[in-house]
Every structure is written in structure tokens, then in C-alpha cells.
Amino acid sequence: MRGPAVRRLLALRREGKLTTGQVRSAADVLGVSVRALRGPAVRRLLALRREGKLTTGQVRSAADVLGVRERAVWRWLAAAERGEAAARAPGERAAYPGRFTVTDEVRALLGLWKGNVAAVHRELIARAARGEGELKTALAERPRTFLVDEAQWLNGEAFEYFRYLWDEPSTQLAIIFVGGAGCHTVLRREPMLSSRIFIWQQFTRLTPTEVLEVIPLFHPVWADADPDDITFADQHAAHGNFRAWAQLTAHTRTALARTGRPRVDQELLRWAFSRLA
Numbered sequence: 666m667r668g669p670a671v672r673r674l675l676a677l678r679r680e681g682k683l684t685t686g687q688v689r690s691a692a693d694v695l696g697v698s699v700r701a702l703r704g705p706a707v708r709r710l711l712a713l714r715r716e717g718k719l720t721t722g723q724v725r726s727a728a729d730v731l732g733v734r735e736r737a738v739w740r741w742l743a744a745a746e747r748g749e750a751a752a753r754a755p756g757e758r759a760a761y762p763g764r765f766t767v768t769d770e771v772r773a774l775l776g777l778w779k780g781n782v783a784a785v786h787r788e789l790i791a792r793a794a795r796g797e798g799e800l801k802t803a804l805a806e807r808p809r810t811f812l813v814d815e816a817q818w819l820n821g822e823a824f825e826y827f828r829y830l831w832d833e834p835s836t837q838l839a840i841i842f843v844g845g846a847g848c849h850t851v852l853r854r855e856p857m858l859s860s861r862i863f864i865w866q867q868f869t870r871l872t873p874t875e876v877l878e879v880i881p882l883f884h885p886v887w888a889d890a891d892p893d894d895i896t897f898a899d900q901h902a903a904h905g906n907f908r909a910w911a912q913l914t915a916h917t918r919t920a921l922a923r924t925g926r927p928r929v930d931q932e933l934l935r936w937a938f939s940r941l942a
């Protein structure tokens with residue numbers, strides 16, 4: 666259908682009877698916009714110009730058909746001579762590094778900062794300095810987990826940053842906040858963050874039974890240790906605290922290396938106790 670329509674328009678043009686209304690009517694019938702005709706028109710005019718056959722009348726006719734001013738067509742031609750992209754989409758704004766573009770991220774920040782453009786600008790600069798674009802790309806590649814320790818010391822800005830990463834549709838992210846005394850209170854102070862937390866889990870000291878189950882799996886130095894020695898270490902030093910067990914394990918490894926003993930015993934443990942703060 667397009668072939669006959671174009672040939673008819675061409676015939677009318679040769680007869681000097683072609684009008685802008687006829688071209689627009691044809692575009693409506695064919696399901697295309699006059700805007701979509703800009704590229705083919707400019708490329709044809711550019712070819713005529715390179716052949717030395719372009720006339721002002723042809724440019725004026727193209728402008729009439731496309732519904733723009735004649736100087737706009739001349740401007741498109743000049744841009745098309747400088748780059749192929751301009752010839753493909755005349756009149757469209759080129760995407761280049763120097764041009765600011767309002768992206769979905771910018772729109773979200775405008776909403777967050779209630780239209781405060783200065784605040785949005787500061788936030789964008791800060792994110793660029795943090796290399797956040799690269800971070801979001803990495804978080805979108807595959808599912809990842811952030812483990813954030815000592816969360817009770819984080820401020821509101823830090824929590825807002827984590828919320829921003831978590832809310833980003835492209836990221837596949839889970840965040841675990843771990844903290845000591847006051848962590849729950851600090852997290853609860855950030856309602857936009859705490860409302861997104863799926864599970865709240867309080868950890869208590871290991872019971873003596875749990876110590877005997879968990880510690881042999883924690884590190885090889887405890888794997889073949891006598892259960893009585895593990896209980897002895899817990900009663901005198903670790904007290905069910907996993908961090909204390911980690912410190913004790915480090916000193917126990919040093920003692921085993923220095924003495925050449927094959928396994929833990931209470932004499933060696935007493936030396937390790939003396940190294941604990």
C-alpha cells in the first residue's frame with residue numbers, strides 16, 4: 666500500500682500540486698507520523714547537496730511537507746553532514762556526555778528532595794564520587810548479599826544510601842544489618858528503612874549445649890578436642906560469646922604452633938586465656 670501512495674504523491678509533486686495536507690493525510694492512512702519522514706527527507710536532500718543539485722525550492726518544499734520552518738531543514742542538513750546520527754533522526758537531541766538528561770534516577774531524587782534541585786545536584790555529585798553507577802551495575806549482575814556489621818554506629822545518610830540501593834529495580838540485593846547494644850533502636854529510628862526489614866532476629870549467648878554442638882564445626886582446632894576441654898574454655902573465657910570464641914581460637918592456634926602439640930588441652934588453654942584482653 667505504501668508504494669502506490671508514495672508514487673501518487675511523487676506524481677502530484679512533479680505536477681506542482683502536492684500540498685502538506687495531502688502528505689499528512691497519506692501518513693495517517695499509512696500509520697506513520699510526519700516526524701518519521703524527517704530522516705528519509707533529510708538523507709535525500711543531503712544526497713542532492715553532495716551531487717551539487719540541491720536547490721532552495723527543494724528545501725522549502727521539504728519544510729512545507731514536514732511542517733517545519735525552512736531554516737530548520739537547513740540546520741538539519743548541516744548537522745547531518747557532521748554525523749550519521751543526525752541524519753537518522755533530524756531534530757532529535759543528541760545524547761552526548763556534556764548534555765544533562767532527566768533520568769528515572771533524577772526524577773526519583775526530585776521526589777525524595779521535594780523538588781530541591783540544589784539538593785539533587787549535591788546527591789548526584791556524591792553518588793558519582795562513590796562510583797555508585799559501577800556499584801549498581803555489579804549489584805544487577807547476579808544476586809548478592811550485603812553484610813553490614815556494627816550497624817548501631819551508622820547515621821541516617823548511610824541508611825538512606827542502603828535503602829536507595831535496595832529499592833533500585835535492577836539490583837538483586839539482600840542486606841543484613843548486624844549490631845550490638847542499641848542496634849534495634851537505631852534501625853527503628855529510620856521508618857523508611859525499618860518498614861522494609863523482613864526479619865528481626867535477636868542473638869543471645871550460646872548455651873553450654875549449643876557450644877558443644879557449634880564450636881567443633883567452627884574451626885578445625887576444635888573438631889577433635891575433648892568436649893570437657895571445650896566446656897572448660899567456655900566456662901573460663903568465652904562464656905557463650907561467639908566473638909570471644911573467635912579470639913580464643915586465634916590464640917589457641919598460636920599456642921599449638923609454638924608447642925607442636927597435636928590437639929588442645931587445658932594447659933594450653935590456660936596460656937591462651939592469659940592472652941585475652
